[in-house]
Amino acid sequence: MAALPSPLRVCRGILKELRLLHGPGYNQSLAYTYVMDQFRKNKVTGERYCRAQQEAHHASHSYLCLLESTRSHLVLHNLYHSKGERNPEQVANLVGLRLPTQPGGKGWDK
Amino acid sequence: MFKGLVRLQSQFGNVLSLSKVCPRNQHSRFAWKYSTAAAERKRFYQDVSISQGDGGLYEINLDRRKLKTPGGKLFTVPNEALAIAVATEWDAQGDTLKFYTMHLTTLCNTALDNPSQRNKQQMINAALKFLETDTVCYRVDEPHGLVELQNNEWDPVLRWIENRYNVIIGSSSSILGPVIPEATKDRFRQHLNSYNFWSLTGLEYVITQLKSVVLSMGLIDRHLSVEQAVLLSRLEEEYQIRCWGNVEWAHDYDMYELRARTAAGALFVHLSSESSTVKNKLMQD
Numbered sequence: 017m018a019a020l021p022s023p024l025r026v027c028r029g030i031l032k033e034l035r036l037l038h039g040p041g042y043n044q045s046l047a048y049t050y051v052m053d054q055f056r057k058n059k060v061t062g063e064r065y066c067r068a069q070q071e072a073h074h075a076s077h078s079y080l081c082l083l084e085s086t087r088s089h090l091v092l093h094n095l096y097h098s099k100g101e102r103n104p105e106q107v108a109n110l111v112g113l114r115l116p117t118q119p120g121g122k123g124w125d126k
Numbered sequence: 127m128f129k130g131l132v133r134l135q136s137q138f139g140n141v142l143s144l145s146k147v148c149p150r151n152q153h154s155r156f157a158w159k160y161s162t163a164a165a166e167r168k169r170f171y172q173d174v175s176i177s178q179g180d181g182g183l184y185e186i187n188l189d190r191r192k193l194k195t196p197g198g199k200l201f202t203v204p205n206e207a208l209a210i211a212v213a214t215e216w217d218a219q220g221d222t223l224k225f226y227t228m229h230l231t232t233l234c235n236t237a238l239d240n241p242s243q244r245n246k247q248q249m250i251n252a253a254l255k256f257l258e259t260d261t262v263c264y265r266v267d268e269p270h271g272l273v274e275l276q277n278n279e280w281d282p283v284l285r286w287i288e289n290r291y292n293v294i295i296g297s298s299s300s301i302l303g304p305v306i307p308e309a310t311k312d313r314f315r316q317h318l319n320s321y322n323f324w325s326l327t328g329l330e331y332v333i334t335q336l337k338s339v340v341l342s343m344g345l346i347d348r349h350l351s352v353e354q355a356v357l358l359s360r361l362e363e364e365y366q367i368r369c370w371g372n373v374e375w376a377h378d379y380d381m382y383e384l385r386a387r388t389a390a391g392a393l394f395v396h397l398s399s400e401s402s403t404v405k406n407k408l409m410q411d
Contacts, residue, residue: 082389
């Protein structure tokens with residue numbers, strides 16, 4: 017069995033992600049109600065060996081991972097990859113070069 | 127109460143297909159041609175809600191319209207948890223819809239539309255094809271540090287799966303890889319037969335992401351967490367990062383994407399084979 021962080025930490029993590037997604041009104045969202053409901057339902061089983069609880073714990077952790085990773089991925093994507101390809105001039109600039117220019121225009125554009 | 131209201135709304139809602147409601151943005155700016163912006167679309171709805179339709183299946187409502195798959199079918203999912211997760215994905219979008227961040231929606235669309243028109247048997251065969259070239263079965267002879275790392279990290283998982291399913295897989299450092307006995311494949315084929323179509327869609331997705339049947343089964347059987355499975359799948363890359371340094375726009379970018387996809391796949395498998403779990407919970411109350 018994988019060593020997962022405690023259910024409380026997972027729960028708080030998911031709520032944090034939901035807050036980042038939905039803003040201040042996040043506790044009105046469908047997901048908030050459902051997540052809280054599930055965590056409360058699975059809490060009562062206490063000390064007994066309970067498969068359902070472990071399943072819920074693992075699933076909740078996967079969900080937390082999904083939310084966190086999607087957010088981090090999007091941040092990196094927007095930072096590095098969202099602008100598309102650079103044009104030849106910018107690429108040349110990157111390595112300190114300039115594209116050759118022709119003083120009298122290129123002949124074909126008048 | 128809330129659900130009743132939504133259902134009432136959806137009765138009035140017209141069932142226009144989404145493509146008619148929102149014509150694809152046709153920007154022809156040069157940069158767009160190569161950027162992901164071309165795969166984005168303006169957000170055309172305010173509220174996202176779910177409702178239970180005929181046969182107990184859950185539907186997603188965007189304002190008053192019902193969500194449809196790219197293939198034109200009504201978007202339905204078998205349980206509430208999945209419906210809420212999908213609705214959250216749609217609700218989380220800003221001014222533009224970024225489909226590449228909506229992994230669960232994508233998986234549901236694949237399961238509903240089945241674009242490659244395959245049946246269960248073909249999917250199982252495709253999944254088991256990865257066993258022959260499984261990541262954790264291919265070892266290196268050098269450098270010494272990586273050999274040690276592979277032995278320390280991969281061997282426990284390999285031993286675990288061999289005990290769990292009572293099969294022989296083994297590892298090899300030859301270019302041909304280990305010879306997987308036919309009995310092993312039969313055992314896995316038998317096991318995968320017990321999965322329903324939706325779970326298999328998710329499982330195959332996880333396997334293709336991790337490039338490993340062993341790690342995927344470890345994840346689905348809850349022996350590994352998503353982070354662990356992804357780490358083990360990228361073991362050589364992690365080793366190289368440790369030697370040569372981390373590059374955020376390549377390594378971290380890939381890792382987060384792989385994690386998100388793997389987590390979505392694992393969650394999808396667990397949620398779509400959930401019906402028995404839900405019954406257990408009700409009986410406990």
